[in-house]
Amino acid sequence: MSTLDGSIVIISLPAIFRGIGLDPLAPANIGYLLWMILGYLLVSAVLVVTLGRLGDMFGRVKMYNVGFVIFSVASVALSFDPFHGGQGALWLIGWRIVQAVGGSMLTANSAAILTDAFPREQRGMALGINQITALAGQFLGLVVGGLLAEIDWRAVFWVSVPFGILGTVWSIRSLREIGKPRRARVDWGGNVTFALGTGVLLAAITYGIQPYGDAPTGWGNPWVLGGIGSGVLLLVVFGVIESRVKDPMFKLSLFRIRAFSAGNLAALLTAIARGGMQFMLIIWLQGIWLPLHGYEYERTPLWAGIYLLPLTVGFLIAGPVSGYLSDRFGARLFSTGGLVLVAAAFLGLLALPVDFSYPAFAALLVLSGIGQGMFSAPNTSAIMSSVPDHQRGVASGMRSTFQNSGTALSIGVFFSLMIAGLAGSLPATLTGGLQAHGVPADVAANVAQLPPVSTLFAAFLGSNPVAHLLGPGVLSGLSPSDSAALTGKEFFPQLISGPFHNGLVTVFTAAAVMALVAGLASVSRGKRYFHPDLAARAGEQRSTPDKENG
Template sequence: MDTQTRRGGRYKWVALSNTTLGVLMSALDGSIVIISLPAIFRGIGLDPLAPANIGYLLWMILGYLLVSAVLVVTLGRLGDMFGRVRMYNVGFVIFSVASVALSFDPFHAGGGALWLIGWRVVQAVGGSMLTANSAAILTDAFPREQRGMALGVNQITALAGQFLGLVAGGLLAELDWRAVFWVSVPFGIFGTVWSIRSLREISRPQRARIDWGGNVTFALGTAVILASITYGIQPYGGAATGWGNPWVLGGLGAGIALLAGFCVIETRVPSPMFQLSLFRIRAFTAGNLAALLTAIARGGMQFMLIIWLQGIWLPLHGYDYEKTPLWAGIYLLPLTAGFLIAGPVSGFLSDRFGARLFSTGGLLLVAGSFLGLLALPVDFSYPAFALLLVLSGIGQGMFSAPNTSAIMSSVPDNQRGVASGMRSTFQNSGTSLSIGVFFSLMIAGLAGSLPSTLTGGLQAHGVPADVAANIAQLPPVSTLFAAFLGSNPVAHLVGPGLLNQLSPADSAALTGKEFFPNLISGPFHDGLVTVFVAAAAMALVAALASASRGKRYFHQD
């Protein structure tokens, strides 16, 4: 079967449907754990709000993202060398095996958390194989006049999967925390058999020597930087964050040095892992810069909206804390709807009119939605909130599909695997960076006003001044994660002994649905202003980068 035959008829639709299933699974599992963390930690008998367990909490979220950011370029390059479909099929197998192992955690407490973190890392390796090669497989299978539509469906499915994972996690956690991992098993097995039986290599693999120096320095440098950012969120000494920790600063310095060494290596080896020459293509460089900034802004929005809903808005509207993860996912569905509406349509239209108009316009819409969210009160009216979510989803859909198509069409045929991996690296790194950037901004905002607010609120309900002062000095990251997990930490902080000594009215008020949300709403809004202004600024810079991509460009092989 020649290339033209494979790009016509049924095969391209088989490739689209199978790769869409693959990226949906990978993206969904990247976020499904976020919303179900309270149930998972209860299931293994671990208190997520205990200071000693914050590291487990962070690595449950970030381990998957970190591995995805580190490995996708390497796995995309290996796809170019040994076959994109072959690497994709192996990814399905690894992903399925890890999903089974996650659902049978045999340990308890810390050991159970380490088992889950370890197998999440393995699962991320499989997911990286899927995402690193899916766009390249589609670019091979579809003629260029249909790539925008195909990549739009694929890319928007991946982005929508991040938010559908929030709903799925909330629903499945209600049944059993292990169901969060069970759900991937049948789809993984089905997708594995289907991909092995139906997908075929179109482009000829370009055998070359593996760039060990580049692979090692890139993997270590990226991992050290992202790990340092992770620990920078956690308190150090008397500081609210760890950015003054010598190990964090040293890790950032070492990571930057390793990446500098990586760039030198890549200019001197005959078959580099990371094709730096691709950055000479303006459409490729501008598209990836815009994707990185958009991923940072989108990741920050996702986490801040979860905190806003679970920690403040839903309890104020009468929802039990145990139910807030599920309902937060449901109330975020307008964002996913915007993705699904705009993504395929803009991808189809960009095939005819080019990517610049849609991508740039979409990012301007995203920036406007951030400013609109900033104007809402903490206890907002939901219709206004939902409208802004739809607009943000439409803007991100308008950007993502045409941008991905423009990036992939601008590179030579034999470098599509590594180009797909590089694109995924920028996107996944942006998501990981967003946690460090926006959580740090929010923690800094809370650190300025939360202690006095917490002290006054506790004393107003009978807590002795010295006890209230001690509680107020606890790291604000614990309060932030309590809101993120949809948990009321007041009973945990005050302790059952002291609560029993208070009047029934004061005890009920402290542990009720309104005290904690009202307590943190002021400090949270202070931090929210900083976060959404920064996110809007990133979206505007991304729009500028998108506008600078030039006219439509297709690489002539």
């Protein structure tokens, strides 16, 4: 439920903006659009470690139950947005942040609860189901959002309400504390510096993809550079604090465990690559492929979600199976092999033409889904089994932080790469295309100078921006055939397909490299390892790790 709500808004943004009466392509509204997507991800990245640590201190089940309550209340508030325009967007952004607090309580403690509950020979299967459910939620959200947006934009938020209420009642009645809470002082210095540092850093990266002056991106903006510098400095201060306090929020000592540090590095790089793939595939389908195949722009969000289902199928096939097998044979073989498949899928997508044959596209999605499923479940199990039982909450939070930060970083990294690719060739292509259909040279040149991010977001939202950019005054002065061609289904997709493919080559090449580097990190984790902790072994004789377990 929590991960589904992280992505359900992405595919529903056109309906949401229409519902609150806000033009998502207006330059002044790009910030609303970005924060609608990123607010949830940023809060999730910032809070999961803190909430996992509080679970260790006060009870993981207690934090999990409170998370359900907060999530449900925020879902109700989101579905009853009383405002329109910018105020309506701010209402949604604010309650999405509250919703993310509840979702973070769930994700920060769920893996720790399962690790407590299952013996090590069943832990991979249990965590595999949990992890694949979470990751599948990210992609199922694309389908669910498209379906519900067809009914009513508020239904996108209604869907979480009954599940949130049922989950609240069920968790309070059914879950019991197995791990023993260890009370300790709250590390206020660590909490504040980590939250501020991570939040400022990720927010600055987010604003880096927006135009600044005459530049297509904002990486030269002093505020962006200052934000990145301030965020890094705060995180350095955070590291100093954590190395000196008695009860630190972030257990830096856990990084001495090779299985833990290698697994989290692989998870971070994989999350960046996966996030970039998700957004680029949505743009590819909604902005180019679906319109070229006759789909109305208003219906492309729904069909994009449907056409991405093979990715989820691959997840659901490989996740539980690889989790079960990793209990017997260890995580390294499956997680590393999965990342090789992910890299191969990226290279296969690079070889496809922009107007591809869907069976080939679907096969590559299945391959990527299988690879990610093979990686995620064993990697999560290996990370959680490598730490002592009383630190599983904070370890789960740290794992979620790397994963959520990777998703947020992917937007800044891959959108910037794509915008840079578009900026080099889009203006000339747009000018020539408009003039070929009778648009005056000065008008065409003016339209072509608009920030590439607007064109990118138009494709991302499944919108044809030509009529919006030219306006009724210019269109009325053209011949009926030229006007119909400019506002039809083929002009805009064909116009951006060349520049988009140039950017796509850069994006997918970078993603493939990240997947391969993540594979190297996965290989470096060593042989199977279980932390020699009495409680973690649930009554097994305490000893050092045996030869088989490394």
